[in-house]
Amino acid sequence: xxxxxxxxxxxxxxLARAAExxxxxxxxxxxxxxxxxxxxxxxFNMKPLAPSVPLMANIGAVQIRDLERxxxxxxxxxxxxxxxxxxxxxxxxxxxxxxxxxxxxxxEAIGRVCEESPVPVIIKETGFGIAPHLVRELLSxxxxxxxxxxxxxxxxxxxESYRLPEADMAAAAQFAGWGIPTAVLLASFGGMQIxxxxxxxxxSGVDAAKAIAMGAQLVGFALPVIREAAAGxxxxxxxxxxxxxxxxxxxxxxxxxxxxxxxxxxSTWREPAFTAELNAFLRAEAFARG
Numbered sequence: 001x002x003x004x005x006x007x008x009x010x011x012x013x014x015l016a017r018a019a020e021x022x023x024x025x026x027x028x029x030x031x032x033x034x035x036x037x038x039x040x041x042x043x044f045n046m047k048p049l050a051p052s053v054p055l056m057a058n059i060g061a062v063q064i065r066d067l068e069r070x071x072x073x074x075x076x077x078x079x080x081x082x083x084x085x086x087x088x089x090x091x092x093x094x095x096x097x098x099x100x101x102x103x104x105x106x107x108e109a110i111g112r113v114c115e116e117s118p119v120p121v122i123i124k125e126t127g128f129g130i131a132p133h134l135v136r137e138l139l140s141x142x143x144x145x146x147x148x149x150x151x152x153x154x155x156x157x158x159x160e161s162y163r164l165p166e167a168d169m170a171a172a173a174q175f176a177g178w179g180i181p182t183a184v185l186l187a188s189f190g191g192m193q194i195x196x197x198x199x200x201x202x203x204s205g206v207d208a209a210k211a212i213a214m215g216a217q218l219v220g221f222a223l224p225v226i227r228e229a230a231a232g233x234x235x236x237x238x239x240x241x242x243x244x245x246x247x248x249x250x251x252x253x254x255x256x257x258x259x260x261x262x263x264x265x266x267s268t269w270r271e272p273a274f275t276a277e278l279n280a281f282l283r284a285e286a287f288a289r290g
Contacts, residue, residue: 004033009043014229016049018237025054027085027220031075032063047080056122057081061088062100065109073118083119083144086110089126091179092156095172097163107137114142125149127156127200129180132188133289135196145195147220148186151179152201154223180281186214187278188285193217193264205247209255213266 008029019026026046034040047055057079059072064086076084088106093099114121123130123138124147130138135146161172182200189196191214198211199220208219221244228236257263270278 004029004037004040004043011226011229012043012046013049014234015225015237016046016055017234018229018241019053020050021234021238022241023053024241025056025082025218026050027056028058028079028081030063030087031057031059031072034075035059035063035067035071041078044079054082055080056083056085057119058085058087060100061086061106061110061123062093062103064113065105069113069116073116076117076119081119083122084113084117085122085124085147086113087124087126088130089156091128091175092126092160095157095160095164095168099160107141110138110143111141120144122147122197124197124199127151127154128178129182129185129200131180131288132185132285135189135194139195143195145197145217147197147199148182149220150182150185150198150200151177152181152183153199155179181277183210183214183274184278184281186211186216187270187274188282189215191215205244205249206251208244208248209251209263210268212260212263213255213268215264 012028015026028044028046031044034044044057057076064072072084090103093101110121110123121143122145123143126149129150130146130148135148138146155176155178157172157175157178161169164172182198182202186196186198193215196216197218197220198214198216199222202208202211202219202221203224211219224240225237228240232239252258252263255263255266257266
């Protein structure tokens with residue numbers, strides 16, 4: 001989730017302990033700071049605390065384009081990571097005082113890493129979503145999964161705005177509603193069972209059930225989990241997921257879904273406003289693709 005600071009170090013350890021107790025995957029924050037500051041390795045070395053669950057390392061698309069890749073692969077081995085998550089975050093970068101502004105060649109760089117990486121590669125956005133045609137391109141390029149990471153959760157442009165002068169903060173505020181909602185992105189694939197992960201605004205077990213019913217293979221949580229970790233450590237995170245599991249199982253029972261594959265086949269009812277939003281998005285996507 002984070003790394004490179006004292007607070008991040010504490011959070012990472014609590015999240016790793018909770019993931020191990022729950023038997024669920026856990027993701028690290030961006031390795032960029034680790035590549036630049038090798039002495040921070042303990043902040044990212046969470047495998048000793050979560051030895052039996054998948055651990056996902058993370059780095060930005062710009063870094064895999066600009067940095068030497070062999071040292072990154074070596075770090076994956078040292079961290080004993082089971083997957084490499086490459087995040088794209090152009091919106092956030094544009095409003096970071098020290099952010100990257102050159103996004104050329106990222107798809108090509110991602111393709112090279114998908115070919116070379118010693119572990120499966122997952123591509124994710126950071127809160128604004130990935131358009132369906134790009135999802136298909138990334139999967140064709142060799143990504144094991146694409147995490148849609150749509151709008152509805154944390155808006156990283158607004159987060160960065162707190163570091164900006166007043167004039168730039170006002171510009172960032174214009175992006176308060178920016179991005180494609182996760183649910184719209186999921187629905188745009190029409191229930192196709194492709195390698196999609198869903199995060200971004202997912203807050204509950206019922207939300208997770210909806211995402212799975214619309215085609216997500218896995219569902220990810222960030223903000224509610226880090227809040228629990230900050231408030232009560234690993235035990236609070238474990239309690240949160242126990243509540244979530246109960247809600248998910250209850251939703252499955254109430255919809256007659258005996259298991260997850262049955263939930264994926266379940267019928268979904270869409271409110272008229274959502275259907276209108278989805279149809280408008282599909283028309284815009286089709287227009288953009290010619």
